[in-house]
Amino acid sequence: MSESIQTACLSSASRRRWLGGAAGLCLLGGWQSPVFAEPRVLPGYASWKDASALEEHSHLALETRRSAMGSSVITPASQLFVRSHLPPPEARILSDRDAWVLQTAGLKQARDITLGELRELGLETVATVLQSAGNGRAFIPGKVNGLPWGVGAAGCVVWSGVPLRRVVSALGGLDPAARFITATGAEVLPEGIDPLSLLPERSVPLLALDDALLAWEMNGEPLPLAHGGPLRLIVPGYYAENQIKYIRRLAFTEQESAARMMARDYRLTPVGAEPGPGDAPLWEMDLKSWINSPAPGGRALKPGPVRVLGVAFGGTRAVRQVEVSVDGGQRWGVAQFSGPDLGRFAWRQFVFETELRTGSHVLASRVTDAEGREQPRLRTDNAGGFANNSWLDHAIKVQVG
Ligand SMILES: Nc1nc2c(c(=O)[nH]1)N[C@H]1C(S)=C(S)[C@@H](COP(=O)(O)O)O[C@H]1N2
Ligand SMILES: [Mo]
Numbered sequence: 001m002s003e004s005i006q007t008a009c010l011s012s013a014s015r016r017r018w019l020g021g022a023a024g025l026c027l028l029g030g031w032q033s034p035v036f037a038e039p040r041v042l043p044g045y046a047s048w049k050d051a052s053a054l055e056e057h058s059h060l061a062l063e064t065r066r067s068a069m070g071s072s073v074i075t076p077a078s079q080l081f082v083r084s085h086l087p088p089p090e091a092r093i094l095s096d097r098d099a100w101v102l103q104t105a106g107l108k109q110a111r112d113i114t115l116g117e118l119r120e121l122g123l124e125t126v127a128t129v130l131q132s133a134g135n136g137r138a139f140i141p142g143k144v145n146g147l148p149w150g151v152g153a154a155g156c157v158v159w160s161g162v163p164l165r166r167v168v169s170a171l172g173g174l175d176p177a178a179r180f181i182t183a184t185g186a187e188v189l190p191e192g193i194d195p196l197s198l199l200p201e202r203s204v205p206l207l208a209l210d211d212a213l214l215a216w217e218m219n220g221e222p223l224p225l226a227h228g229g230p231l232r233l234i235v236p237g238y239y240a241e242n243q244i245k246y247i248r249r250l251a252f253t254e255q256e257s258a259a260r261m262m263a264r265d266y267r268l269t270p271v272g273a274e275p276g277p278g279d280a281p282l283w284e285m286d287l288k289s290w291i292n293s294p295a296p297g298g299r300a301l302k303p304g305p306v307r308v309l310g311v312a313f314g315g316t317r318a319v320r321q322v323e324v325s326v327d328g329g330q331r332w333g334v335a336q337f338s339g340p341d342l343g344r345f346a347w348r349q350f351v352f353e354t355e356l357r358t359g360s361h362v363l364a365s366r367v368t369d370a371e372g373r374e375q376p377r378l379r380t381d382n383a384g385g386f387a388n389n390s391w392l393d394h395a396i397k398v399q400v401g
Contacts, residue, residue: 358401
C-alpha cells in the first residue's frame with residue numbers, strides 16, 4: 001500500500017506544481033495518513049459532503065468507503081466519489097445556471113447555446129454507473145501508477161438532461177466528417193505550460209450519440225459543482241473519464257482530441273510500453289461486481305447465517321445473474337436482486353444468504369451480463385492498472401468465530 005500512496009503523491013504533486021509549493025501540498029493533502037485513516041475536513045468544493053463516507057486520497061480525489069455503499073441502488077451525492085485533475089472552476093459559475101454558455105462545433109448550424117435554451121430542447125432521465133477506470137487498482141499487487149482506488153471510485157446516479165441527439169438536430173445536424181464527440185471542461189488552465197498537457201478533454205465515438213445526455217440534474221437536485229455543474233456530458237455505460245464535467249465546448253470532430261487526457265491517458269497500454277494514441281481507449285465499461293458487506297478485514301462475524309450484499313453491472317449491457325462463492329470460487333450459488341432495476345446502465349444490488357462456520361472464508365461475486373459474458377477470474381494487466389474487473393482480485397477474506 002505505502003508504495004502506491006507514494007506513487008500517487010508524486011504524480012499528484014507534478015500535476016499541481018503550478019499551484020505553487022507542490023511538496024507542501026503533498027504534505028498537507030493527507031498523504032502521510034494510511035489509506036483508511038479517519039477522514040479530515042473535506043476540501044471547500046466538497047465541504048457539503050459526508051466526510052464519514054469518504055476517504056480522501058487527495059484534495060481532488062475522494063473515494064466512497066465500502067461501508068457507505070448502502071443497499072438502496074442510488075448513491076447519494078453526499079457520498080459519491082469525486083475525481084478531478086484540476087481544481088474546479090469558481091463556484092460562481094452556478095449562480096445563474098441558465099446563462100451557462102456551451103460552445104459547439106462540427107454541426108451544420110454550430111453556435112453558442114445556453115443551458116436555458118438546452119432545457120427547451122428535450123428531457124430524458126437515465127440511471128448510470130459512474131465509475132473511474134482506475135477503480136480496483138488498489139487490488140493489483142506491486143507498483144502501479146495512479147491512485148489506489150479500492151471499490152469506491154464508483155456510484156450509481158440518476159441524471160436528467162437533454163439527449164444529445166436533440167441538440168444535434170436543433171443545430172442543423174452533424175458535419176458529415178464527424179466521427180467523434182469531443183467534450184472540453186471549463187477549468188482554468190495554469191499559465192506557462194503546454195495547454196494540451198492538462199486540457200480536460202475527451203473524445204468518444206459517434207455511436208455514443210444514441211445514449212448520451214447533457215445533464216443538469218443529479219439524483220433530483222441541480223448538478224453540484226463537484227460533479228460538473230452546471231452542465232455535464234453523460235455517456236451511459238462509459239468510464240467516468242469520458243463524462244466531462246462543467247462542459248464548456250461540445251465538438252463533433254473528425255479526429256480524437258490531441259489532449260494528453262485522450263492521447264496518452266486512460267488507454268490500455270501494455271505493461272512497460274510508452275502510452276500513445278494507438279492503445280485501446282477506455283470507453284465502454286467492462287462488466288463487474290463486488291461485495292460491500294460483510295466488510296473485508298472487519299471484526300470477526302458470529303458463526304451462522306450471513307447476508308452477503310454487493311453491486312453488479314454490465315457496462316452497456318444489462319445484468320442477467322450474479323453468483324456468490326464463499327469458498328474462494330470453487331462453488332457458486334445464485335444471488336437474489338434486492339432493489340429495483342433502473343435499466344441496463346445502472347447497477348443491481350444483490351443479496352446472498354448463506355451460513356458460515358468458524359474459520360476464515362474467501363467470499364467472491366461474479367456477474368453475467370444479458371449476452372452471456374461472465375466477469376473474468378483474472379484481470380488483464382496494463383500499464384495504468386485500469387479496468388480491473390477480476391472477481392479474484394475483488395474477493396474478500398472474512399473471519400468467523
Ligand atoms: N472537466 C473535467 N471532467 C472530468 C474530470 C476532470 O478533471 N475535469 N475528471 C474525470 C475523471 S478522471 C473522473 S474519474 C470523473 C469523476 O467524476 P466525479 O468527480 O463526478 O465522481 O470525472 C471525469 N470528468
Ligand atoms: Mo478518473
